[in-house]
Amino acid sequence: MTPILTAANLHKSFSGGGMFRAVTGEKRAVIDASFELAAGETLAIVGESGSGKSTTARMAMRLLPIDSGQMLWDGEDVSSLSARALRSRRHFIQMVFQDPFASLNPRMKIWESVAEGLRVHHRDLSHSQRRQRVAETLALCGLDDSGMDRYPHQFSGGQRQRIGIARALVVEPKVLVLDEPVSALDVSVQAQILNLLNKLQRDRGLSYLFISHDLSVVRHIADRVAVMFAGRIVETGSAETVFGRCRHPYTQALLDARPIAHPAERALDSVPVAADEGVAGSGCPFQLRCPRVQADCANFDCRLNAEGYACLHPCR
Template sequence: MTSNAAPSTPDAPLLAVRDLKIHFPVRRGLLQRQVGTVRAVDGVSFEVARGATLGLVGESGCGKSTTGRGILRLVPPTSGSVQIDGREILTLDARALRNARGEMQMIFQDPYASLNPRMTILDLIAEPLWTHERVSSRDEALREVAGLMEMVGLSPSYMRRYPHEFSGGQRQRIGIARAIALRPKLVIADEPVSALDVSIQAQIVNLLASLQRELSLTYVFVAHDLAVVRHLSSEIAVMYLGRIVERARPDVLFRSPQHPYTQALLSAIPIPDPDVERKRQRLPLVGEVPSPLNPPSGCHFHTRCPYAMERCSAEVPPLVQRSPGHWAACHLPELPTAPAPP
């Protein structure tokens, strides 16, 4: 077994990601020759403090979910470093990685697809407990599963039922119970509310916040909607085409976005007041996210940016600190006045 643990201190971040790259070869023809590379994640770096939440946001196809899966090695990273509680994850051998799974878990996007329809809720939630030898008898497993179901707001009397007997929100609660069964340190929540009705989304977000306080969980919360992660996140990282383009605390990001892409995402958030909604200035996004197989040169966003200059197509803007704790990757020293966020 490989041990990559490093001394950690209470002040050290629980999760430290450094220059993470995840590239997928594109092969064609009878000989399956490589004809290109999809740069799904292209040099992502961030840290998450213990008990904090990083909201990772952006449009579909920007590499958010791939980043989360790469951190847990559900997809193989090409290069970089991922340390959880001081231990390097990317170099663990198979046995050590299996043992480390207890410290890092994932809540999947689709509660309809992430649960085995042939297993009862008891077996679904108890499976990781048996796999990691956290229970030694059927009675102990029953007690653990009952406690977990109550923790996520489900009656233990439902544990003999099957996934198809539950609503979407209830299935997501089952997925959450399964994810926290081993009391992990880190949970990657991959768009856990995007497949749910709006009325249920707030309930699940509130449940995640409650569990975080109760179990001292650290989250990476992946979403495409800034409004969803605003109240749960300690920090928000905005991702575009495999790169982080802005990172800041939610209040700072909403008040003073420093990247045109963030401005555009904020301007797309609806405001309940119709009078304010009619008067607000918008920064609409033009076109689709370019293909990561053939991304634009320089700043990936320049093909859709209303402020693009000649320099933007030639030079990659570094992610630099604009103010304490506020990082942005844009050649403009200051953006024009942003549309007022809700």
């Protein structure tokens, strides 16, 4: 079966300079990232801040240009399509953003925000038909139509995120890119939104590309996990494998960084996750922070092996 979303050897760099004159040179944000997403599946991309996961998601959406590599939507290569050509295909893949308030126009009524995609992809619908479609989609997301003519500030954070999900769903996409969709919400509300996403996936056969730094959240929603560090995917596999039998020391460090019931439960050789320690100039980017580092790590090409991890001296 053809994957519904395929990324092959994606690369993305950003140049310094401009108004920030003290920042010069080139920052390699994503390096040789490849993954596949099957229909009805949830793939989580996890990593600390600055690991490249959100940049990868935006390349998957084609919100950022791709320096090199291929991005396929349902088998079609969209890597080099123009903005105009992409416009007619945007209904295939939609995004739910981290901050539900910032992603909604404060001057637009809720129904108008949700209906924006309909005006682009379903121009044949009348005003009343658009309102009806919006009401139906809001209902799917647990909101009634009594608030359609209200504004974003009149809703709670959880309600605004439901509105953001409805806005993505209204054009009937096959893929949702969820960029930290619950990180700005209270824990109890997070559970409600995750339950909603699971229900929508079951009912509508959606595929999710789920971006998060919170492994506790990922464990409850992901079928497969890709772990990113310094722009590279360093481990990938089923959620069961990554959480239960991870091999890369960085993945273990992320797992060890989760809140634990008692300090004695933490692994003796664990390494704290700290983003300001830098990465090596060559070889494995994690070697400066790795408790298992050896001399040959300096020349390692960091490619995933057949077992799905990029490490010469894996855990266990």
